[in-house]
Amino acid sequence: MKINENFLLKNIAGKNVVVPVGAAAKNLNGMITLKNESAVYLWECFKEDTAMENVAEKISKEFDIEYEIAMGYVKSFVDKLLPHGVFGD
Numbered sequence: 001m002k003i004n005e006n007f008l009l010k011n012i013a014g015k016n017v018v019v020p021v022g023a024a025a026k027n028l029n030g031m032i033t034l035k036n037e038s039a040v041y042l043w044e045c046f047k048e049d050t051a052m053e054n055v056a057e058k059i060s061k062e063f064d065i066e067y068e069i070a071m072g073y074v075k076s077f078v079d080k081l082l083p084h085g086v087f088g089d
């Protein structure tokens with residue numbers, strides 16, 4: 001699973017937002033706000049092609065939380081962005 005190259009993370013006026021470019025701009029009119037630094041961290045993890053389990057393991061170690069809790073965060077993140085086409089080629 002990897003972030004689609006047609007979505008860019010930008011910091012605009014102190015807010016972290018995902019902006020569609022290219023073909024994605026035709027399908028998503030607007031921006032997606034990443035509400036906190038944890039979401040930005042997850043975004044960075046998915047810039048490279050990786051499995052959700054690998055990201056959950058990384059978060060678990062980085063923030064010293066249980067794997068199951070980390071996986072819940074990862075699933076929630078993916079579930080919110082997947083319908084917008086953020087993950088892809």
